[in-house]
Amino acid sequence: MTSATAPTAPVASAAPAALGASGDRVPESTSTRTVDRALDLLAQVCAAPSISLSECARRADLPTSTALRLLRTLERSQFVTRAADGNYTAGTRLIHLGVTALSRESVVPLAAPALHRLVGTSGETAYVSIPGPAGTALYAGMVEGTHPVRHAGWVGRTIPVDGTAVGAALSGRLRGEQYVAVRSAVEPEVTAIAAPIRGHAGIVGALSLVGPTHRMDDSTIPLYGAAIALEAAGLTRALGGATPAEV
Amino acid sequence: MTSATAPTAPVASAAPAALGASGDRVPESTSTRTVDRALDLLAQVCAAPSISLSECARRADLPTSTALRLLRTLERSQFVTRAADGNYTAGTRLIHLGVTALSRESVVPLAAPALHRLVGTSGETAYVSIPGPAGTALYAGMVEGTHPVRHAGWVGRTIPVDGTAVGAALSGRLRGEQYVAVRSAVEPEVTAIAAPIRGHAGIVGALSLVGPTHRMDDSTIPLYGAAIALEAAGLTRALGGATPAEV
DNA sequence: TGTCAGTATGTCACCGGACGAAAACGTACT
DNA sequence: AGTACGTTTTCGTCCGGTGACATACTGACA
Numbered sequence: 001m002t003s004a005t006a007p008t009a010p011v012a013s014a015a016p017a018a019l020g021a022s023g024d025r026v027p028e029s030t031s032t033r034t035v036d037r038a039l040d041l042l043a044q045v046c047a048a049p050s051i052s053l054s055e056c057a058r059r060a061d062l063p064t065s066t067a068l069r070l071l072r073t074l075e076r077s078q079f080v081t082r083a084a085d086g087n088y089t090a091g092t093r094l095i096h097l098g099v100t101a102l103s104r105e106s107v108v109p110l111a112a113p114a115l116h117r118l119v120g121t122s123g124e125t126a127y128v129s130i131p132g133p134a135g136t137a138l139y140a141g142m143v144e145g146t147h148p149v150r151h152a153g154w155v156g157r158t159i160p161v162d163g164t165a166v167g168a169a170l171s172g173r174l175r176g177e178q179y180v181a182v183r184s185a186v187e188p189e190v191t192a193i194a195a196p197i198r199g200h201a202g203i204v205g206a207l208s209l210v211g212p213t214h215r216m217d218d219s220t221i222p223l224y225g226a227a228i229a230l231e232a233a234g235l236t237r238a239l240g241g242a243t244p245a246e247v
Numbered sequence: 248m249t250s251a252t253a254p255t256a257p258v259a260s261a262a263p264a265a266l267g268a269s270g271d272r273v274p275e276s277t278s279t280r281t282v283d284r285a286l287d288l289l290a291q292v293c294a295a296p297s298i299s300l301s302e303c304a305r306r307a308d309l310p311t312s313t314a315l316r317l318l319r320t321l322e323r324s325q326f327v328t329r330a331a332d333g334n335y336t337a338g339t340r341l342i343h344l345g346v347t348a349l350s351r352e353s354v355v356p357l358a359a360p361a362l363h364r365l366v367g368t369s370g371e372t373a374y375v376s377i378p379g380p381a382g383t384a385l386y387a388g389m390v391e392g393t394h395p396v397r398h399a400g401w402v403g404r405t406i407p408v409d410g411t412a413v414g415a416a417l418s419g420r421l422r423g424e425q426y427v428a429v430r431s432a433v434e435p436e437v438t439a440i441a442a443p444i445r446g447h448a449g450i451v452g453a454l455s456l457v458g459p460t461h462r463m464d465d466s467t468i469p470l471y472g473a474a475i476a477l478e479a480a481g482l483t484r485a486l487g488g489a490t491p492a493e494v
Numbered sequence: 495t496g497t498c499a500g501t502a503t504g505t506c507a508c509c510g511g512a513c514g515a516a517a518a519c520g521t522a523c524t
Numbered sequence: 525a526g527t528a529c530g531t532t533t534t535c536g537t538c539c540g541g542t543g544a545c546a547t548a549c550t551g552a553c554a
Contacts, residue, residue, distance in 0.1 A: 032320040033511070034541065035285040039324050046344040049351060054501055063543050068503070070541095073279040077286050078380045086502075090348030093380035097293040098345005099387055100403035101337030104296060109400060112390075133325045133340035140346055143359075153356060156347035280540070281512065301530055310514050315532070317512095333531075497553085504547080512540075519532070524525100 037062060038070045042094070045071075045080050050087040105130055107197055107205040108140050110238060114207060114231035115143040121227045122220070124211035125151035129166045129194075130204065132158040137166045137206070151190065151210045159186050169194035169206035178229035181221045183213050191216035193225050195232040198241030207232045284309060285317045289341070292318075292327050297334040352377055354444055354452040355387050357485060361454060361478040362390040369471045371458035372398035376413045376441075377451065379405040384413045384453070398437065398457045406433050416441035416453035425476035428468045430460050438463035440472050442479040445488030454479045 037060065044059045045051055051059075057067035071088060074080045078093035102108055111128035118126040125145040132138030136158035145151060161167030165182040174180050179195040186192070193216070194208035207228050209216075216224070233243050284307065291306045292298055298306075304314035318335060321327045325340035349355055358375035365373040372392040379385030383405035392398060408414030412429040421427055426442040433439070440463065441455035454475050456463075463471070480490050 031323055032281060032285070032317060034279060034281045035317060035320045036324060038279070038282040038285070039321075039326060043340070043344060046347050052501075053503095064502075065504080065543060065545095066541085070279060070282060073282045074286075076278055077283060079286060090344070090351065091380070092378055092385065093290070095345060095348050095352070095377070095387070096379050096383075096385050096403070096405060097290060097337070098342060099349055099385065100293050101342045102346055102349075103400065103403035104337065105342070109389075109402065130342070131339055132343050133338070136343075138339065138343050138346065140342070142356075153350065155356065156343070156350035158343060299530080300532095311531075312514060312516095312533080313512085495554100499552090500550085502547100502549080505545085506542105507544105508542085509539100510541090511538105513535105513537085515534100515536105517532100517534075519530105521530085522528090524527085 034070075037066070038074060041067060041070050042074055042079055045074075045088045046090050046094070050083070050089050052087050056088060102140060105140070105205075107199070107235065107239065111141060111197070111205070111207060111235060112143070114235060115141065118207065118209055118224075118227060118231060119143045119145055122209055122211070122224045123147050123150075124209045124215070124224070127154065127166075127208045127210060128197075129170065129206045129208060131170055135161055137161055137164065137170050139166075140205075145211060147211075147215070149212065151212070154210070165192035165194040166206050166208050169196040169208070170203055172196060172203055177225075178233075179225035181216070181225060183216075189213045191221075193221060193228055195225070195229040196236075197232050197239065198236040198243070199239040200241060202241075204239065204241070205235075207235070281317075284313070285321060288314060288317050289321055289326055292321075292335045293337050293341070297330070297336050299334050303335060349387060352387070352452075354446070354482065354486065358388060358444070358452070358454060358482060359390070361482060362388065365454065365456055365471075365474060365478060366390045366392055368474045369456055369458070369467070370394050370397075371456045371462070371471070374401065374413075374455045374457060375444075376417065376453045376455060378417055382408055384408055384411065384417050386413075387452075392458060394458075394462070396459065398459070401457070412439040412441040413453050413455050416443040416455070417450055419443060419450055424472075425480075426472035428463070428472060430463075436460045438468075440468060440475055442472070442476040443483075444479050444486065445483040445490070446486040447488060449488075451486065451488070452482075454482070 040060050041056060044056050053068055054064055057064045060067060075082055078091040080088045081091040082088050108128055115126040115128060123146045126143045127139050128141045129137050130140045139154040139157050142153060142155050161171050164185040165180050168180045179193055181193040183191045189212055191213045192208050192210045194206045196203045197205040209224050209228060236243050287307050288303060291303050300315055301311055304311045307314060322329055325338040327335045328338040329335050355375055362373040370393045373390045374386050375388045376384050377387050386401040386404050389400060389402050408418050411432040412427050415427045426440055428440040430438045436459055438460045439455050439457045441453045443450045444452040456471050456475060483490050
């Protein structure tokens with residue numbers, strides 16, 4: 001028990017650094033309102049499949065003429081695109097920057113073979129997740145399950161770290177186990193099992209399987225959990241991280 | 248010959264719309280300098296694995312104090328992250344927005360099985376590409392080839408549409424063929440074969456195989472090209488686009 | 495037909511937000 | 525110690541960003 005407590009504590013202390021954002025410590029007085037507003041509008045455009053000027057202005061709580069001017073700026077530099085019907089969607093330049101930044105998160109492409117193996121083992125949908133903005137977890141990549149009824153795509157979605165399996169894995173809150181399983185955290189009748197992937201500086205991502213609760217029960221969870229933990233350990237070794245046995 | 252020319256012309260007229268950006272027609276006088284500057288700094292941060300304040304300011308041609316203020320704004324809203332060594336990298340919020348926007352480009356996740364099949368057929372690295380910013384093509388997803396010596400990852404990279412196979416495919420410039428192959432366009436001794444994927448409104452993406460020229464020769468190119476065209480036609484049907492036979 | 499509500503776009507007087515030169519600070523090196 | 529360079533802070537200044545208002549357009553309804 002004592003030895004089990006000691007290994008957990010250093011992992012937990014490393015995890016907040018992985019989830020913490022440098023943005024918290026930036027003096028607010030030096031912020032630039034105009035840019036804040038434009039970025040908020042950009043986020044609003046991305047949060048919807050397609051959005052009108054007035055709805056965007058409403059959600060960002062800006063006068064319409066202000067929103068139009070800022071959205072025009074975003075449009076000119078191709079961070080948003082405006083369709084013929086007047087609605088805005090994310091632009092090619094934002095996608096480019098996002099894909100470039102994502103491909104630099106080396107855990108995401110590295111996890112692809114492991115995701116395929118997990119799907120092969122379980123038939124459930126497999127995900128790799130990374131820390132998201134404002135202390136969330138971001139589903140960054142997936143391989144779909146093979147069952148006729150399977151989990152639908154969550155790529156691009158953020159979830160809270162509290163109360164979710166992926167969140168717990170990213171935070172290192174495994175309670176002495178190698179994986180964590182949570183039922184009905186994000187959606188009813190959906191169970192997720194997750195394990196963390198560690199790099200030099202601590203936890204950098206998580207592998208997870210997500211599927212309907214009726215297939216993820218007391219007989220399958222330990223089996224799938226062990227497979228996820230095994231794959232996560234392999235990725236951890238590949239990234240030069242410390243596996244639990246070495247912590 | 249005449250019938251072969253007629254089908255090409257309507258396709259070519261549809262393709263510029265796919266590559267054009269609505270940003271071209273936005274009045275420049277309504278742009279917001281401050282936001283333009285911040286977005287340029289964001290792009291500079293994404294263009295490098297990691298970058299210092301002074302280098303970022305240099306590349307954006309801004310005074311250091313101005314760059315610091317704008318980067319602090321980007322940092323506060325988690326579009327960039329500043330490490331302990333002072334260098335900036337892309338932040339979680341940018342990744343989130345980028346992944347969300349990318350996952351809304353339905354061609355990218357839809358292409359995953361096709362990419363795997365192409366790798367299975369050829370052993371070469373397979374990509375799905377979409378229109379990028381400023382008339383470029385963006386490599387948006389990949390499945391690595393199986394050869395010991397294979398093409399390294401280009402995901403997140405943009406290439407010119409002129410003179411490249413993917414660019415030609417995205418532009419619809421196939422010269423009556425179903426695929427296009429180009430040698431040494433982006434890098435020496437690398438050959439790419441590509442075919443367009445069409446949606447309702449025209450070309451939305453391209454499938455491609457990329458590999459060393461010594462393995463992509465006159466005997467393999469027609470075989471791989473036909474496989475790519477077949478997969479692209481399947482995706483086109485899935486997206487409700489018009490296949491060449493229907494144009 | 496007219497009326498109304500909502501959306502999108504343009505205008506311009508105004509003021510405060512963004513600017514950047516200069517100073518101060520921190521670090522590494524000789 | 526001095527030097528060089530990158531980073532951060534300061535603050536007077538001005539011009540860039542603002543938003544209330546006007547206008548045009550569209551769709552729904554009586």
